[in-house]
Amino acid sequence: xxxxxxxxxxxxxxxxxxxxxxxxxxxxxxxxxxxxxxxxxxxxxxxxxxxxxxxxxxxxxxxxxxxxxxxxxxxxxxxxxxxxxxxxxxxxxxxxxxxxxxxxxxxxxxxxxxxxxxxxxxxxxxxxxxxxxxxxxxxxxxxxxxxxxxxxxxxxxxxxxxxxxxxxxxxxxxxxxxxxxxxxxxxxxxxxxxxxxxxxxxxxxxxxxxxxxxxxxxxxxxxxxxxxxxxxxxxxxxxxxxxxxxxxxxxxxxxxxxxxxxxxxxxxxxxxxxxxxxxxxxxxxxxxxxxxxxxxxxxxxxxxxxxxxxxxxxxxxxxxxxxxxx
Amino acid sequence: xxxxxxxxxxxxxxxxxxxxxxxxxxxxxxxxxxxxxxxxxxxxxxxxxxxxxxxxxxxxxxxxxxxxxxxxxxxxxxxxxxxxxxxxxxxxxxxxxxxxxxxxxxxxxxxxxxxxxxxxxxxxxxxxxxxxxxxxxxxxxxxxxxxxxxxxxxxxxxxxxxxxxxxxxxxxxxxxxxxxxxxxxxxxxxxxxxxxxxxxxxxxxxxxxxxxxxxxxxxxxxxxxxxxxxxxxxxxxxxxxxxxxxxxxxxxxxxxxxxxxxxxxxxxxxxxxxxxxxxxxxxxxxxxxxxxxxxxxxxxxxxxxxxxxxxxxxxxxxxxxxxxxx
Numbered sequence: 061x062x063x064x065x066x067x068x069x070x071x072x073x074x075x076x077x078x079x080x081x082x083x084x085x086x087x088x089x090x091x092x093x094x095x096x097x098x099x100x101x102x103x104x105x106x107x108x109x110x111x112x113x114x115x116x117x118x119x120x121x122x123x124x125x126x127x128x129x130x131x132x133x134x135x136x137x138x139x140x141x142x143x144x145x146x147x148x149x150x151x152x153x154x155x156x157x158x159x160x161x162x163x164x165x166x167x168x169x170x171x172x173x174x175x176x177x178x179x180x181x182x183x184x185x186x187x188x189x190x191x192x193x194x195x196x197x198x199x200x201x202x203x204x205x206x207x208x209x210x211x212x213x214x215x216x217x218x219x220x221x222x223x224x225x226x227x228x229x230x231x232x233x234x235x236x237x238x239x240x241x242x243x244x245x246x247x248x249x250x251x252x253x254x255x256x257x258x259x260x261x262x263x264x265x266x267x268x269x270x271x272x273x274x275x276x277x278x279x280x281x282x283x284x285x286x287x288x289x290x291x292x293x294x295x296x297x298x299x300x301x302x303x304x305x306x307x308x309x310x311x312x313x314x315x316x317x318x319x320x321x322x323x324x325x326x327x328x329x330x331x332x333x334x335x336x337x338x339x340x341x342x343x344x345x346x347x348x349x350x351x352x353x354x355x356x357x358x359x360x361x362x363x364x365x366x367x368x369x370x371x372x373x374x375x376x377x378x379x380x381x382x383x384x385x386x
Numbered sequence: 387x388x389x390x391x392x393x394x395x396x397x398x399x400x401x402x403x404x405x406x407x408x409x410x411x412x413x414x415x416x417x418x419x420x421x422x423x424x425x426x427x428x429x430x431x432x433x434x435x436x437x438x439x440x441x442x443x444x445x446x447x448x449x450x451x452x453x454x455x456x457x458x459x460x461x462x463x464x465x466x467x468x469x470x471x472x473x474x475x476x477x478x479x480x481x482x483x484x485x486x487x488x489x490x491x492x493x494x495x496x497x498x499x500x501x502x503x504x505x506x507x508x509x510x511x512x513x514x515x516x517x518x519x520x521x522x523x524x525x526x527x528x529x530x531x532x533x534x535x536x537x538x539x540x541x542x543x544x545x546x547x548x549x550x551x552x553x554x555x556x557x558x559x560x561x562x563x564x565x566x567x568x569x570x571x572x573x574x575x576x577x578x579x580x581x582x583x584x585x586x587x588x589x590x591x592x593x594x595x596x597x598x599x600x601x602x603x604x605x606x607x608x609x610x611x612x613x614x615x616x617x618x619x620x621x622x623x624x625x626x627x628x629x630x631x632x633x634x635x636x637x638x639x640x641x642x643x644x645x646x647x648x649x650x651x652x653x654x655x656x657x658x659x660x661x662x663x664x665x666x667x668x669x670x671x672x673x674x675x676x677x678x679x680x681x682x683x684x685x686x687x688x689x690x691x692x693x694x695x696x697x698x699x700x701x702x703x704x705x706x707x708x709x710x711x712x
Contacts, residue, residue: 064582064583065583066581066583066585067545067549067557067583068541068542068545068546068557069538069541069542069545069676070541070545071583071585071676071677071678072676072677072678073583073584073585073677073678073679073680074671074677074678074679074680075680075683075684076679076680076681077680077681077682077683077686079679079681114671114679125582126564127557127560127561127564127582128582128583183671183675183677185669185670185671185674185675186670187669187670192667192669193665193666193667193669194669202670204671204677206677210671210674210675210676210677211675211676211677212395212674212675212676212677213675215394215395215396215676216394216395219393219394219395219396220394223393231393231394231453234453235453238452238453255392256390256451256453256454257390257391257392257393257397257399257454258399259392259397259399308669308670308673308674309670309674310670310674310675312674328674330673330674334406335406336406339519340519341518341519342668342673343511343513343518343519343520343634344511344512344513344528344634344635344636345400345440345509345511345530345536347634347636347656347668348511348536348538348634348635348636348638348654348656349509349511349536349537349538349539349636350395350397350398350536350537350538350541351397351398351399351400351509351530351532351536351537351538352397352398352399352400353399353400353402353405353440354399354400354401354402354403355402355403355405355406356403356406357401357403358401360403
């Protein structure tokens with residue numbers, strides 16, 4: 061168990077051979093439901109240590125090989141069970157107050173991670189949909205506390221810093237402020253849009269309007285507004301194509317304890333259906349060349365999601381609208 | 387239709403909204419079989435212009451937006467139909483002489499691309515398996531001739547050049563020469579191995595032993611040996627787990643007309659089954675953070691593929707070995 065580095069791309073590989081022995085749960089059993097051996101009773105949401113983690117508090121010494129670099133797989137991996145209710149489809153089916161509780165629990169976990177000098181990064185993400193390989197459907201998200209900065213974030217940090225050094229402005233702030241035609245939604249403190257450079261057929265980025273480096277620096281009202289933003293945006297993902305869209309959601313923020321005038325936290329959501337409802341697969345061009353093929357335009361996508369979101373807001377039972385068609 | 391650039395990651399997005407209108411072929415019809423409107427009769431292999439290309443000889447003027455960068459989607463996209471036989475499973479089912487013909491046709495297409503000053507890169511790749519979204523099963527590979535260097539290759543070029551500048555050696559040559567324990571196969575002019583830094587559960591890189599920048603610079607004997615290498619390696623992918631493994635194969639080489647003492651052409655093959663035969667999905671960690679999770683080790687993988695390949699070589703009908711179990 062160790063973290064290897066690709067010397068050509070800087071990508072990191074979490075090598076965890078023990079994970080292959082993780083059991084496939086018997087049909088009908090859910091390890092996240094109340095009353096299970098890890099969950100117990102009487103909770104509204106839970107932060108569970110991942111039983112088959114990719115990082116651990118007591119990692120073995122990494123192997124050593126000439127030409128290559130590996131690091132200790134130090135850290136923690138958590139599952140955040142977002143509700144005791146097993147049969148909810150998605151985060152957007154929860155009331156705003158419960159989504160707020162989820163966000164506050166993430167914040168609490170990050171505050172703890174900030175105290176650990178060996179932890180360099182706090183990665184919060186959510187995979188949704190059997191179509192993209194999610195085997196446990198009980199609503200949950202995940203947290204990795206890592207001894208390395210994720211390479212994708214590192215790349216963004218580098219480009220953002222370079223822009224800042226040359227021009228004295230935050231490129232994230234500029235893009236967020238100027239974005240108009242690809243807006244999906246905004247409230248008092250957040251703005252979401254399909255980025256000009258979207259890689260996936262339904263991609264939305266969500267930025268706080270104020271420049272913030274870390275999730276733990278969000279104000280009370282910003283957390284409340286974020287719950288509203290996530291609920292409505294994810295409702296749009298669920299209803300835009302008449303069947304819930306599989307998606308990946310990831311929080312990009314600055315490394316722990318590092319203030320970044322050039323880097324602005326944001327959520328990225330990748331909806332993996334094409335406009336015709338077929339799953340988008342990453343293949344040779346995407347995985348082998350980092351060339352993304354988009355059978356639509358970000359402008360069209362923004363319009364589709366904006367309409368779906370507006371319908372979520374006006375519909376009397378908006379957040380269940382897509383469920384009947386599954 | 388244009389090529390957009392992500393200002394934070396350098397990734398390129400081929401925006402091709404017209405592609406969504408491409409038809410889903412009626413059940414039982416194959417556009418690559420002999421006698422079709424695009425194929426005709428009497429051929430051993432064919433290079434067909436992609437009917438729904440991501441790049442074209444006469445691209446529209448790209449849109450212009452402040453803060454962002456887009457380029458003309460100039461270029462050509464081809465499908466290489468590798469055999470008239472529809473029901474072959476994979477390239478490894480063809481005789482070595484036919485695989486050699488495939489490689490010589492790729493070479494011919496690249497030689498033509500070298501004459502076009504607007505073409506900067508020649509990307510040859512192969513997606514195999516319905517499990518990863520390949521809808522047309524008739525054996526074929528693809529070629530993109532591009533006005534940009536694929537960002538993944540660009541990143542590798544940069545790191546390789548930096549290594550060369552500091553140490554005066556080619557890191558690819560060093561890794562290829564020194565690799566021992568993760569070797570899968572070698573013949574007179576090629577060596578294949580699972581890289582120390584493999585991202586995918588069955589990943590193999592294939593390098594010519596001689597430092598070569600471009601596919602078109604390979605000698606006759608190297609092309610012949612490559613056919614042998616690909617046939618045996620892909621047979622190992624087909625048989626290692628008792629059912630054919632979906633994979634992505636991509637050729638990484640230098641940009642057209644640029645000699646690179648620091649960059650050494652190679653094939654990368656990503657086999658997408660985990661050791662237990664379940665499909666590996668890329669999700670939040672992979673697509674959102676460039677952190678890859680490997681439920682095995684590259685060393686174990688090399689051993690498994692080495693054994694499967696040895697069996698391909700000794701088995702009297704080796705290249706069909708996996709077929710019965712599909």
